[in-house]
Amino acid sequence: MTAIDWNAELLEQAETLCGAARECARRGWVPATAGNFSFRDASGRIFITRSGLDKGAIQPANLLEIDPEGRVLAGEGKPSAETALHGVLYRRFPGAGATFHVHTVWNTLLSDQFAVLGAVRLENYELLKALSGVSTHEHRELVPILENSQDYLALARELEAALDTYPRAHGVLLRRHGLYTWGESVAGARRHLEALEFLFEVESRRLGVAS
Amino acid sequence: MTAIDWNAELLEQAETLCGAARECARRGWVPATAGNFSFRDASGRIFITRSGLDKGAIQPANLLEIDPEGRVLAGEGKPSAETALHGVLYRRFPGAGATFHVHTVWNTLLSDQFAVLGAVRLENYELLKALSGVSTHEHRELVPILENSQDYLALARELEAALDTYPRAHGVLLRRHGLYTWGESVAGARRHLEALEFLFEVESRRLGVAS
Amino acid sequence: MTAIDWNAELLEQAETLCGAARECARRGWVPATAGNFSFRDASGRIFITRSGLDKGAIQPANLLEIDPEGRVLAGEGKPSAETALHGVLYRRFPGAGATFHVHTVWNTLLSDQFAVLGAVRLENYELLKALSGVSTHEHRELVPILENSQDYLALARELEAALDTYPRAHGVLLRRHGLYTWGESVAGARRHLEALEFLFEVESRRLGVAS
Amino acid sequence: MTAIDWNAELLEQAETLCGAARECARRGWVPATAGNFSFRDASGRIFITRSGLDKGAIQPANLLEIDPEGRVLAGEGKPSAETALHGVLYRRFPGAGATFHVHTVWNTLLSDQFAVLGAVRLENYELLKALSGVSTHEHRELVPILENSQDYLALARELEAALDTYPRAHGVLLRRHGLYTWGESVAGARRHLEALEFLFEVESRRLGVAS
Numbered sequence: 144m145t146a147i148d149w150n151a152e153l154l155e156q157a158e159t160l161c162g163a164a165r166e167c168a169r170r171g172w173v174p175a176t177a178g179n180f181s182f183r184d185a186s187g188r189i190f191i192t193r194s195g196l197d198k199g200a201i202q203p204a205n206l207l208e209i210d211p212e213g214r215v216l217a218g219e220g221k222p223s224a225e226t227a228l229h230g231v232l233y234r235r236f237p238g239a240g241a242t243f244h245v246h247t248v249w250n251t252l253l254s255d256q257f258a259v260l261g262a263v264r265l266e267n268y269e270l271l272k273a274l275s276g277v278s279t280h281e282h283r284e285l286v287p288i289l290e291n292s293q294d295y296l297a298l299a300r301e302l303e304a305a306l307d308t309y310p311r312a313h314g315v316l317l318r319r320h321g322l323y324t325w326g327e328s329v330a331g332a333r334r335h336l337e338a339l340e341f342l343f344e345v346e347s348r349r350l351g352v353a354s
Numbered sequence: 355m356t357a358i359d360w361n362a363e364l365l366e367q368a369e370t371l372c373g374a375a376r377e378c379a380r381r382g383w384v385p386a387t388a389g390n391f392s393f394r395d396a397s398g399r400i401f402i403t404r405s406g407l408d409k410g411a412i413q414p415a416n417l418l419e420i421d422p423e424g425r426v427l428a429g430e431g432k433p434s435a436e437t438a439l440h441g442v443l444y445r446r447f448p449g450a451g452a453t454f455h456v457h458t459v460w461n462t463l464l465s466d467q468f469a470v471l472g473a474v475r476l477e478n479y480e481l482l483k484a485l486s487g488v489s490t491h492e493h494r495e496l497v498p499i500l501e502n503s504q505d506y507l508a509l510a511r512e513l514e515a516a517l518d519t520y521p522r523a524h525g526v527l528l529r530r531h532g533l534y535t536w537g538e539s540v541a542g543a544r545r546h547l548e549a550l551e552f553l554f555e556v557e558s559r560r561l562g563v564a565s
Numbered sequence: 566m567t568a569i570d571w572n573a574e575l576l577e578q579a580e581t582l583c584g585a586a587r588e589c590a591r592r593g594w595v596p597a598t599a600g601n602f603s604f605r606d607a608s609g610r611i612f613i614t615r616s617g618l619d620k621g622a623i624q625p626a627n628l629l630e631i632d633p634e635g636r637v638l639a640g641e642g643k644p645s646a647e648t649a650l651h652g653v654l655y656r657r658f659p660g661a662g663a664t665f666h667v668h669t670v671w672n673t674l675l676s677d678q679f680a681v682l683g684a685v686r687l688e689n690y691e692l693l694k695a696l697s698g699v700s701t702h703e704h705r706e707l708v709p710i711l712e713n714s715q716d717y718l719a720l721a722r723e724l725e726a727a728l729d730t731y732p733r734a735h736g737v738l739l740r741r742h743g744l745y746t747w748g749e750s751v752a753g754a755r756r757h758l759e760a761l762e763f764l765f766e767v768e769s770r771r772l773g774v775a776s
Numbered sequence: 777m778t779a780i781d782w783n784a785e786l787l788e789q790a791e792t793l794c795g796a797a798r799e800c801a802r803r804g805w806v807p808a809t810a811g812n813f814s815f816r817d818a819s820g821r822i823f824i825t826r827s828g829l830d831k832g833a834i835q836p837a838n839l840l841e842i843d844p845e846g847r848v849l850a851g852e853g854k855p856s857a858e859t860a861l862h863g864v865l866y867r868r869f870p871g872a873g874a875t876f877h878v879h880t881v882w883n884t885l886l887s888d889q890f891a892v893l894g895a896v897r898l899e900n901y902e903l904l905k906a907l908s909g910v911s912t913h914e915h916r917e918l919v920p921i922l923e924n925s926q927d928y929l930a931l932a933r934e935l936e937a938a939l940d941t942y943p944r945a946h947g948v949l950l951r952r953h954g955l956y957t958w959g960e961s962v963a964g965a966r967r968h969l970e971a972l973e974f975l976f977e978v979e980s981r982r983l984g985v986a987s
Binding site: 480490492546 | 673713739741742743
């Protein structure tokens, strides 16, 4: 495989992405090498963390460059099977500049409890205003839940279908698996992640879903 | 906009404020760029964090100087819509030297559960002595709760009214939104914040409000 | 007040004490400037953190030297009202080399729930072996609970009485206030603190005392 | 006792082991000097943390070299009584390159709640794929639970028996004591540890075992 052709601006974005991933590791949101993180630069190039690494020590050298179909273009190491889901999100949302996938205690619990309803409902919280395009707490955010699967092509199709049903979603849950969220930039994806995870914890505790 | 006219003492206070904000970020109390932090120096000048920044990386360069009505006098960037509430507190409490606003899991939960009563009651805890003017655990602290709103002028009036009703309060909750607290200095506001948040967690767990 | 007459060995012990205090601050165990920490060196000199400081930034310069009755001998600043309780413990336990006092969510909750019984019972946990003199999990540790009071002379007498009743205790709780624990050294007091706080959390969660 | 005969590669592995132990300390997983950590290099030499140390400050100089029966070959200090259990695991699993033992709130709670069933069952979680040889969330992991004992020879025999019954286990719980887990390397044992502890917390909260 060829090496990634970095430039200074790309490398700075890569450092920002890796910093966000290391912060997620510090919080326990990517245990056991779980999770993956990607960004897309202004020219459309996409970079993603490779599979099987402790995100607490991730560096730009651990990224792969991929195309929008999720095929590896450059970089060392094995891509995650979930790379295809990042591709779905970048194709669907032209303004998306970063995508994060994390496994947390609260998203795992809520994704199971509300699977039968097909989505988690978050409403009347001030922190909803952290989601792009939301300007009031009087907002109802629906986070769709997909059944988990090891067939990632099937998952990719179900992700497409969920986004047809919930076109204004800011995140998608996989049942007993984790959250995908995205944003206009690394900072934007991180803002969405922090808002959704905060609200998942609040809702879990409020509803007594989890003890 | 003109640049802020710093002097050494002001800059030191600004560093202290930013350090307190970064510590709140580390604890997860200002997720998704939420929250804001301000201080007022001995000569009456007021400085506040600008809107939309990750408080985990905040620096004095990210502050705005405002007047007591919340209008920006100097500095780069957009003020938070909540700047007006800081102004209310500085006008009401001549001894206030700092004001903190945070969104936490426990203050969000309690502010919702007790909204119908209009206030959270905290009593018989040793840590109440961390609140200025309180010298015994045999103290009843009432933390008023305002309904959340995007009309910040209306919120400012309701904050005034709540402080008329609870003139000895050390903090005010906005429902499903967050806490405002203030103190004689940055250290004093931080002491009030840590005491109130500790007691919110204890009360939430003790009462089974949240699981 | 005269300055403390430090020597290299004392200063090293003071640094160790302050490091333990800062670690407690990082864990949220001494919120809002609560808590205090002391050690006694081989020659019998006693040093304690002064009142009203954020323990997250405590340094040897913030210590006071006191006599066993809790009177200040050297150092700058105001002693805590709770200094007398440290004195009780050093007089009662000739082998005690350090005493820690912390306010935590779990010790606050348990101290209230079990106040009517007069003690918290901890038994059949492997971690009990971290307590000096305990060599098996088949041990019953009783942690006495004192009613909280602002009359520290009365509290000191009640602490004496509780230790008459529970002479083998490794810690004492003040109701809705916090824990006192001690050990043969700073490391020993820290080991007792970590063991007791771990077990308080486990018991609170196991019994559903707190949610 | 003779000094350990280090070489550069061994020392690097020792540093990695100690880094993992310090990270466990930061998370509160080895309170009060609890827990122990070992690795086995390619030539079969085994190194383990010595007894009674704060794992938050552990260094390669604090390791002992032992033989597969758990007898100390080199290094300073007292071996843990639990060294024998590390030996059982290295003899049973020729591919094991590291073994971790931790005491956490969630493993303590679950090990008690499920003791009567003899094992904790974890299934249908994506994070199960972090366990070596598991390629789908549709996996049932059984974590056997041994009654706690201070007779470590008897415990070693019961550990052998449990592994006869559950030959594909990735971890073993001691009741109200802690978890043993192992992996092909330090990184592998850490991955297993993080996956199991995450799932213990999720299951405890989901089932309302603990509040």
